[in-house]
Amino acid sequence: MSALQFRNVTLGYDRHPAVHHLSGEIASGALTAVVGPNGAGKSTLFKGIVGVLTPFSGEISRGGIDPREIAYLPQAAEIDRSFPINVFDMVAMGLWRKAGLFGGIGTRERDVVERALSTVGLTGFESRGIGTLSGGQMQRMLFARLLLQDAKLIVLDEPFNAIDTKTCADLLELVHRWHGEKRTVLAALHDFEVVRANFPDTLLLAREQVAWGATSKVLTPDNLAKARHMCEAFDEEAAACAA
Template sequence: MKQGTIRLDDAGVVLNGTPVWQHVTGGFNPGSMTAIAGANGAGKSTLLRAILGEVPLTTGTVTLDGLRPQDFGYLPQARKIDRAFPISVTDMVLSGAWHHMGAFGQAGCTIRQRAADALARVKLSGQAGRMIDALSAGQFQRLLFARLLMTDARVIMLDEPFTALDAPTTQDLLGLVCEWHGQGRTIIAVLHDMHQIRRCFPHVVLLSDRRAVWGETARILTPATLQQAYGGLQAHWPGMDT
C-alpha cells in the first residue's frame, strides 16, 4: 500500500441502533479525486467522518498509511456551521493555520499575508473586516475554501461543497478543487450532481442499500446502478442517458 493511501476493510457503522452501511471495502490512492454519491440518508457524510475518526466503526478497519491529523483538510456542510458565532472573516481564515501558530495562537505577518492572499484567491478581499454572519451563502462558502487554503492538507475532504451555490461561485470553487488535485492532493467530495461527477471526478463511491460500489466513474455511474441507488428520482442524476 502506497504511503498516503486511505483504506477501508469490511467497514461498517451503526448509528442509534440502525446500520448506515456495512461491509465497505475500498481505498483512496494518494492524489486521487473521488466523489461520494448516493441518495439522502445513504451515509455519505458518515463515510467522511468515519475516515476522520469522528464516527466509530462497529466493524472493520480504516487504515491511514503515513497520514497524520494535520494532513487532513475538512470542509463540513455550511448549514451545519453556527454563523452566529462572533468571528470576523479574517479571523476565520486564520483559524485554518492553527498548526502554524505559536502556543498562544498569535498570527505573524507571514501568516496574515497568507490569509489576505487566500481571501483574494476566492474573491473576498473586500470582506476581510466583516463578521461572518453578514456574508451571503455564496460568500460564506468561499470563506470556507479560503480557510482550507491556509492548510497544508495532503487530503481534502468536502461535504456538499457546491450545494445551493450559483453557477459562477460553483465554477470558481470547482476550479480551486481541480487546482488542488493538480498539486497531487487527494480529493474526496460528497456530491449530488451526477453530471459534475462524470465531468470532473475520475472515481466514485456510490452508496446504496447499505453497501458501497467503488471504482472508475464511467464504469460505476450507469443507468442501472443509479436506478438502484435513487429509484425513479431521475432529477438527482442529471446528464445520464436512460
C-alpha cells in the same frame, strides 16, 4: 500508495448500520466523488474517515496521517453566524496546525491569509462580520480556510449545495488545483454533471457499496437504479448482522 483504506468497515448509529461492510481503497492523490441518494451513508462515511465516528467493526487506515491532519468541510457546519468575528480571523483559523495555541499571526501569515482570500474572490471582505455573508460567500470563506489547512487529504461533504453556478465553478477550480498538487480529495455530491465533468473516480454508495471505480463505469443507469432501490429507513426489528 493508498491514502485511505477501508477493511470491511461498518459505521452507523444505535447499532443500525449507515455504511455496511465497505471495503476498498483510495489512492494517494486521487480525486473521488462519493454519490448516492439521501441517507446513503455519505456523511457517515466521512465522519468515520475524519474520526468523529468510530466504526462498529472493520478498520479505516489513513496512510499514516492523524485524523486531525485531514481538512474536513462538514455538510452542516455548526458555525454560530451571530458570533462577533470577522472573515479574516475566521480564515486564519486554517493556520491552526502551524500556529496552534500561541503561535503569532505575523506579516507572513497575514499575507498567506490575504492570498487565500483573493484566491476565493473575497478580497475586501477581511473586516466584514461573518453574519453579513451570503451563502455563497460563506462557502468561499470556508474554502479559503481549507486552503490554509494545507492538508494531504481533503474531505468535502456536499460542498456545492445551494451554491450558484459561478461560485460552484470557482470552487471547483480550487478542487482541481488541489488535485494538481497531488492532494487526495473526496467530495460528496449530488450533481452528476459536475461529477462526470470533474471527478475521475466515483464511489456510488447506498448503505452498501453499489459501484466504485472510473466515473464513466460507475454512473450508469443500471447502477443508479440499483442505488435508488436500496431502502432508506432503518428496520427497528432488524436482527444482528451475522457477517
